[in-house]
Amino acid sequence: MKTVFVKTEKPYEVLIEHGILDRSGAIMAGHIANSMLDFASADGALVAPGKCCIVTDKNVEALYLEETRVSFKAGGFDVCNFVIDGGEASKTMQVATSLVEFLAEMRFTRSDIIVALGGGVVGDLAGFAASMYMRGINYVQIPTTVLSAVDSSVGGKTAVNLSEGKNLAGAFHQPMKVIIDPGLFDTLPNDIYHQGLAEAIKAGVIADRFLFESFELGTFDIEDVIAKAVAIKARIVSLDENDIGERALLNLGHTIAHAVEKASAFEIAHGDAVAIGLYAVAKATGAKKLTERIYRTLTINGLPWSCDIPKEEILAQIALDKKRKGDSIRVIIPLRIGECEIRDMRLEEAREFLSRGLE
Ligand code: GLY
Numbered sequence: 001m002k003t004v005f006v007k008t009e010k011p012y013e014v015l016i017e018h019g020i021l022d023r024s025g026a027i028m029a030g031h032i033a034n035s036m037l038d039f040a041s042a043d044g045a046l047v048a049p050g051k052c053c054i055v056t057d058k059n060v061e062a063l064y065l066e067e068t069r070v071s072f073k074a075g076g077f078d079v080c081n082f083v084i085d086g087g088e089a090s091k092t093m094q095v096a097t098s099l100v101e102f103l104a105e106m107r108f109t110r111s112d113i114i115v116a117l118g119g120g121v122v123g124d125l126a127g128f129a130a131s132m133y134m135r136g137i138n139y140v141q142i143p144t145t146v147l148s149a150v151d152s153s154v155g156g157k158t159a160v161n162l163s164e165g166k167n168l169a170g171a172f173h174q175p176m177k178v179i180i181d182p183g184l185f186d187t188l189p190n191d192i193y194h195q196g197l198a199e200a201i202k203a204g205v206i207a208d209r210f211l212f213e214s215f216e217l218g219t220f221d222i223e224d225v226i227a228k229a230v231a232i233k234a235r236i237v238s239l240d241e242n243d244i245g246e247r248a249l250l251n252l253g254h255t256i257a258h259a260v261e262k263a264s265a266f267e268i269a270h271g272d273a274v275a276i277g278l279y280a281v282a283k284a285t286g287a288k289k290l291t292e293r294i295y296r297t298l299t300i301n302g303l304p305w306s307c308d309i310p311k312e313e314i315l316a317q318i319a320l321d322k323k324r325k326g327d328s329i330r331v332i333i334p335l336r337i338g339e340c341e342i343r344d345m346r347l348e349e350a351r352e353f354l355s356r357g358l359e
Pocket of ligand 1: 250
């Protein structure tokens with residue numbers, strides 16, 4: 001098993017191992033028993049782990065809900081589930097409210113937990129509900145997509161979408177643990193599997209040339225690259241949990257990615273948009289070798305590097321970026337594979353710079 005430590009204010013572990021889903025209930029029961037030792041009864045009887053609510057979507061329900069229920073029941077939990085429709089349309093305040101009301105109906109207390117079993121939508125929504133219920137209860141992330149394993153399940157960003165935009169209501173609420181079973185990715189459709197690799201390739205460009213090279217050579221082991229990408233994210237999040245400084249590095253390629261997603265009315269998926277953004281920002285720097293390496297690496301890993309949307313439409317969306325501060329926007333610049341810098345640019349300067357990447 002590979003373990004990555006996330007040294008946030010409330011530290012936690014990310015556990016990565018093929019087949020770990022079956023042991024997830026026992027792992028969480030053990031974790032809770034350890035953290036409750038101070039409250040153990042005087043006769044030394046084991047503390048029951050309490051209730052858990054498995055939040056998942058209809059696609060994952062059919063594949064992994066039963067296995068997860070069995071695992072948490074075997075760990076001694078009193079298990080219930082909350083199943084949402086798959087897709088971004090479920091990531092709303094209304095669904096989060098229904099979930100929180102469900103927890104109240106089931107008489108959840110602050111010692112009970114939520115298990116987020118799914119991709120980014122499930123993780124963000126369940127984490128947000130966990131942050132709200134009783135002013136914050138514990139939750140565990142069990143990501144079922146590569147994208148959520150390497151990015152959204154780690155770092156404590158939880159959110160729902162508002163009609164004005166994605167992730168506009170949310171909270172920083174770190175999970176109690178992240179349990180990654182790469183075996184769960186075997187059932188992912190090919191395109192969704194590859195979209196997740198974009199965030200891992202991005203992590204390599206930010207901070208680990210060896211990770212990038214494993215994608216460049218096409219010889220990577222999925223467990224290994226997940227551990228490396230998570231370790232990079234964990235290090236950056238540990239330095240800047242509340243996203244006021246270095247954490248911006250994780251947005252490499254994302255200024256264009258978010259613009260491409262919006263300009264395509266979200267027809268282009270996030271992972272594909274990140275791939276397009278990575279290529280464009282590298283090209284914008286004018287560094288030919290860097291751009292060529294990123295182009296080749298994206299291509300051999302089944303990812304796009306461009307799209308049909310006219311450049312002007314993408315640039316128009318950049319002006320609306322919600323991460324903009326007044327007339328300035330933060331752009332992450334790749335200097336070489338494994339090293340990037342954060343640069344604040346005036347909007348016009350950013351448009352001109354990024355425009356070169358979209359030519
Ligand atoms: N996905 C970027 C972050 O967690 O900050």
